Amino acid sequence: MSSLLQSLITELRRGTLTLAVLSQLRQPQYGYSLVQSLEASGVVIEQSTLYPLLRRLEKQELVTSSWDTSEARPRKYYELSAFGQETFQQLKAEWLKSSQELQHLLQGEDDK
């Protein structure tokens, strides 16, 4: 694959990553479990992107975090905050709308 195409694809995906991550955080998740649940749905995300992204979302108060030290290995759990919940719904609606629009555009392209 050409490097231009690669960078275009990366750019295309970057915007949707936040939405994908937020969608999985309605239940508390820790870093690796999040990677697995995303991969199960076919979403590939670099872990070196995901962990910093989680911290950024926390700073933006979209998610809250808590350390669970009850198990042998301490884990940091992330979960949507009320504000994050609200933002996620809006973002989701926006995504559905624009993907429909894009779908329409691309279909028009095929019909020609």
Added chain:
Amino acid sequence: MKLIDIYIEEVTRRLPEKNREDIALELRSSIEDMLPEAYEERDVEAVLEKLGDPVLLAGAYREQPMHLIGPRLYDTYVSVLKMVFPIAAVIALISLVADRALGTQHTDTAVVQMVFVLLGEGIWGICSVAIQVFFWVTLTFAIAERFGWGDGTDITGFSRKPWSPKDLKSIPYTPKKAAITRMEVFLGMLWLGIWAPLYFYADQLAGVHRKGENGLVLHIRAFNQDVLHAYWPLVVVAIGVGLIVVLAKLVERHWSKRLAFLNLASELVAAVVFLLIVSQPDLLEPAFITYMANLFEITPDQFVSRLTWGAVSIYLITAAWGCIDGFRKAYAR
């Protein structure tokens, strides 16, 4: 496992102190999650490979921008640099010439030698000033970047207001003919930078030079320094006004009615001062007059009157042309 420790250390040492511990803990638990039950060094390497370069990972964690000056400020940054460089260079040159001339006030330094020394020091001076300007402007903008100066959604340059097409109305449409090039501004500065020191150090520079032991030395002075400097405060005023015009050109970047009038006023002031000085009877040294008259095989009186009228007419014609040109360009449409 030692590799994991080193990897985590490599990431966290690049991060602010307050976040280090938390990120280290989280990284460790994530890495261990990725490893199989009974792992070997190979497995650790595979996992770390997946996480990638610790420098990049640390960069992703960091909230500070990883650039000195971002796209929002870059344009302003470059234009400030372009504006400050020539000004700083001219100021450096002027102060250098003044400094040199002061330092050699009563010594018999060879003029040609001095010119070469000045040339060398001038180039060096401009280089070091350029480095200084570059450093300080860059530092200022880098700090501005970090304090979120360029973070507003629509900040172009210094104005914090969002841009709207209405802003275009406040920018006058400039015909190409009315534009003032940077070269013109620079030459204007250079002009002042040459004549101002020449006036104040005429006693060491102007006159007949003769080959001495150290090369060329001033043999016969052209001007009677007391007469020449009798009106020095007026000369300072004229230089000041001239400087204002040059700076106004630099800021405005095109001729306008206002600028043309300012230019006219400045030329008038300079012309008055010039005529006042030229009309002094004992301005030229008698020895100089005699020497020059002999050289051209004319009488001393002829030399004085020809020199005076020649200088006056050349001066007035150039000054008048400068004024007319300003108005012509200001009204060009």
